[in-house]
Amino acid sequence: MIGIVIPAHNEEELLDGCLAAARISATHPTLLLEPVRIVVVLDACTDDSAAVARRHHVDIEYVDAMNVGHARAHGAQRMLAGGARWLAFTDADTLVAPDWLTTQLALRADAVCGTVGVADWREHPRHVWEKFRSEYCDRDGHGHIHGANFGISAEAYLRCGGFKPLSCHEDVDLVRALQATGAAIAWSAAPRVTTSARLASKSRGGFGDTLRSWAQPVSIERGYP
Numbered sequence: 001m002i003g004i005v006i007p008a009h010n011e012e013e014l015l016d017g018c019l020a021a022a023r024i025s026a027t028h029p030t031l032l033l034e035p036v037r038i039v040v041v042l043d044a045c046t047d048d049s050a051a052v053a054r055r056h057h058v059d060i061e062y063v064d065a066m067n068v069g070h071a072r073a074h075g076a077q078r079m080l081a082g083g084a085r086w087l088a089f090t091d092a093d094t095l096v097a098p099d100w101l102t103t104q105l106a107l108r109a110d111a112v113c114g115t116v117g118v119a120d121w122r123e124h125p126r127h128v129w130e131k132f133r134s135e136y137c138d139r140d141g142h143g144h145i146h147g148a149n150f151g152i153s154a155e156a157y158l159r160c161g162g163f164k165p166l167s168c169h170e171d172v173d174l175v176r177a178l179q180a181t182g183a184a185i186a187w188s189a190a191p192r193v194t195t196s197a198r199l200a201s202k203s204r205g206g207f208g209d210t211l212r213s214w215a216q217p218v219s220i221e222r223g224y225p
Contacts, residue, residue: 002031002086002101003079004038007071011092012048014196015040019056021095030102039078040092041071049092069170072147073163084154089171091148093196100191104151109186111156111178114149115142116207118197128211129197139189146207147171149193156183 004022008015019038026036039059042049044066053060063074076087088104090096094116097103104112115138121129137143150171160177163170178185197211 001079001083002026002034002036002088002105003076003082003084004036004088004090004101005041005072005075005079006038006090006092007041007043007068007075008045008049008053008092009043009066009068009071010045010047010049012052014093015049015052016055017095018090018092019053019058021097022090023056023058024098025096025100025102028099028102030099036101037079037082037084039075041075041078043067043071065165067165067167068147069163069166069173072170073165076157076162080154080158087152087154087157089147089150089152090193091195093198094148095194096149097192100149100193101151103188103191107186107188107190110183111152111175112150112186112188112191113142113145113175114151114191114193115139115144115189116146116148116193116195119194121197123198124211132211141187142189143187145172145175146193146195148195148207149191151191152178156181159183 004026006018022038026038037059039061040053041061041063044064050060061074061078063071065071072089079087086105088101156178160181163174166173
């Protein structure tokens with residue numbers, strides 16, 4: 001079984017599209033009918049995210065941590081308990097490609113770090129998306145780490161200790177732990193996702209905060225994390 005883990009905090013506006021895309025990926029014909037389970041970990045939600053998730057008939061877990069690392073770890077544990085051999089992680093503001101899962105698995109690595117694309121830059125000044133397009137490395141060997149596009153075998157996840165309850169950079173911490181174990185990591189641009197560039201990002205210190213900082217003149221020269 002393959003498990004998809006999606007943490008969410010008050011994501012009623014974007015969660016429907018996220019889950020629709022994840023369900024398409026979960027039924028890709030090259031998976032050869034291998035079961036795929038999707039779990040949405042609702043973290044301290046006060047909106048209608050739960051109702052959106054229920055419409056998609058996915059597994060739902062509730063936590064009250066306001067901590068994305070905790071939410072990812074909780075969802076991972078749920079999938080591992082159900083027998084998952086592979087864990088795929090994305091975010092509630094992200095759309096995965098139809099072949100997202102099959103592309104991760106085809107890389108035959110212990111873990112896969114994918115890149116992100118952005119479809120809508122309307123909330124940002126022109127220099128922000130120009131900086132992203134000129135500096136962001138969207139090719140194999142990129143070196144970026146995104147919780148919105150990450151996959152890992154169950155064995156490698158358990159061996160490195162899994163996600164820690166960090167409020168940001170929990171994905172970076174996990175990859176560093178993987179590297180310490182000598183895991184084979186594919187830094188690939190093949191698994192595709194499109195993520196939000198919204199100003200009202202939910203995770204402090206993450207992708208959205210980076211883009212917002214670029215909009216400030218004093219921060220224009222900051223590099224991408």
